[in-house]
Amino acid sequence: MTGEKKMVLTRGLFKENPVFILMLGLCPTLGVSTQVINGLGMGAAVIFVLLFSNIFVSLLKNIIPNSVRIPSYIVIIAAFVTIVEMVMHAFLPSIYKALGIFLPLIVVNCIILGRAEAFANKNTIGDSILDALGMGVGFTLAVTLIALIREVFGSGTITLMPIGSFSGVIHIPLLYTYPVRIFSLAAGALLLMGYLKAFFSWYSSRKGGTQS
Amino acid sequence: MRQFTRTGITLALIAAVAATALAMINAVTAPKIAAYELQVIQQALTEVSGGYTVGSSTTQTQDDAVIEQYTLLDETENVAGYILQIIGSGYGGEMTIMASFTVDGEVIDARLLANAETPGLGKKAEVPSYMEKFIGTGASTPVPVKKDMLDKSDADSISGSTITFSGVAKSIALGSSYIKLLGGE
Numbered sequence: 523m524t525g526e527k528k529m530v531l532t533r534g535l536f537k538e539n540p541v542f543i544l545m546l547g548l549c550p551t552l553g554v555s556t557q558v559i560n561g562l563g564m565g566a567a568v569i570f571v572l573l574f575s576n577i578f579v580s581l582l583k584n585i586i587p588n589s590v591r592i593p594s595y596i597v598i599i600a601a602f603v604t605i606v607e608m609v610m611h612a613f614l615p616s617i618y619k620a621l622g623i624f625l626p627l628i629v630v631n632c633i634i635l636g637r638a639e640a641f642a643n644k645n646t647i648g649d650s651i652l653d654a655l656g657m658g659v660g661f662t663l664a665v666t667l668i669a670l671i672r673e674v675f676g677s678g679t680i681t682l683m684p685i686g687s688f689s690g691v692i693h694i695p696l697l698y699t700y701p702v703r704i705f706s707l708a709a710g711a712l713l714l715m716g717y718l719k720a721f722f723s724w725y726s727s728r729k730g731g732t733q734s
Numbered sequence: 735m736r737q738f739t740r741t742g743i744t745l746a747l748i749a750a751v752a753a754t755a756l757a758m759i760n761a762v763t764a765p766k767i768a769a770y771e772l773q774v775i776q777q778a779l780t781e782v783s784g785g786y787t788v789g790s791s792t793t794q795t796q797d798d799a800v801i802e803q804y805t806l807l808d809e810t811e812n813v814a815g816y817i818l819q820i821i822g823s824g825y826g827g828e829m830t831i832m833a834s835f836t837v838d839g840e841v842i843d844a845r846l847l848a849n850a851e852t853p854g855l856g857k858k859a860e861v862p863s864y865m866e867k868f869i870g871t872g873a874s875t876p877v878p879v880k881k882d883m884l885d886k887s888d889a890d891s892i893s894g895s896t897i898t899f900s901g902v903a904k905s906i907a908l909g910s911s912y913i914k915l916l917g918g919e
């Protein structure tokens with residue numbers, strides 16, 4: 523893998539993280555990040571949709587007439603979102619219920635349309651796949667990190683998948699008894715987002731980053 | 735002109751392919767989703783049954799809001815009450831309420847099923863304990879349909895979701911009077 527290809531894959535993780543640096547898709551990020559499992563579920567859904575929409579947009583970039591490219595992208599994205607929605611409803615009903623309205627709203631998630639418009643329709647399929655994976659994983663990391671902090675402080679628990687005898691919920695001793703409720707509310711999400719954004723800005727400026 | 739035709743055909747083709755793919759996936763997932771919905775209803779039925787056996791069900795057509803009626807049987811197979819599935823209207827549109835009543839129209843228990851209420855506010859009505867304020871009402875005491883009919887702590891618990899509360903309460907009150915009309919048959 524050449525350096526440039528590696529850059530396409532890894533820049534979504536940190537340097538151009540869609541949530542912390544590009545500030546895209548904040549609405550679902552703040553909306554579903556109340557429990558870790560919701561963050562992971564949302565991340566998986568976004569990776570899937572982003573991957574396939576990038577592949578198809580890149581494949582069809584020479585066929586789709588320029589004047590109808592946005593409607594075409596929306597049709598492609600909406601189709602994959604509906605697939606995710608139906609599959610989750612059938613096989614993971616509890617996550618489907620928790621994600622609620624944010625699942626269908628992936629259709630208008632700016633990360634996905636943004637990558638289709640800014641990257642996939644100008645680049646090869648291979649690069650588009652790398653870009654989708656990088657951005658998707660970057661989004662998942664960001665939303666899971668926010669969810670982890672919010673859940674640990676806001677409710678004193680970490681909710682994962684129930685496997686066998688493990689109920690899926692880890693209780694954190696002191697915080698479970700005295701949770702900092704603000705973090706599980708909407709105001710706490712915005713507050714935390716502000717802190718994390720400040721941290722990422724400070725970190726990238728300290729590194730003397732080449733860009734913002 | 736040719737350019738318009740080409741544009742239109744391309745877009746139509748993309749939409750057609752997408753629709754076909756969705757139809758095929760829907761054929762696989764639809765039965766699973768239906769089975770899950772049924773399981774949710776079964777579980778709610780057991781929860782609200784109050785220890786009675788859930789008997790036969792009949793689909794109701796005489797009242798617009800009541801969609802399904804189940805009989806509740808005691809040990810001697812006598813009708814001890816009814817469970818109703820009622821369509822109410824909440825803040826986010828239609829919601830389904832399942833409530834069980836004795837033959838006198840007294841509320842045994844209730845659950846909020848399918849709904850589109852606001853997470854964190856109206857959605858709280860999904861918690862079983864939300865319905866405690868209705869239990870035992872409907873016969874000698876009226877179903878509380880207004881905030882001032884509740885005591886202080888219950889009234890506080892519905893702050894910010896008054897429309898959801900009034901939707902749930904009206905449905906339960908309607909169910910109660912519906913049962914009274916049946917006259918314990």
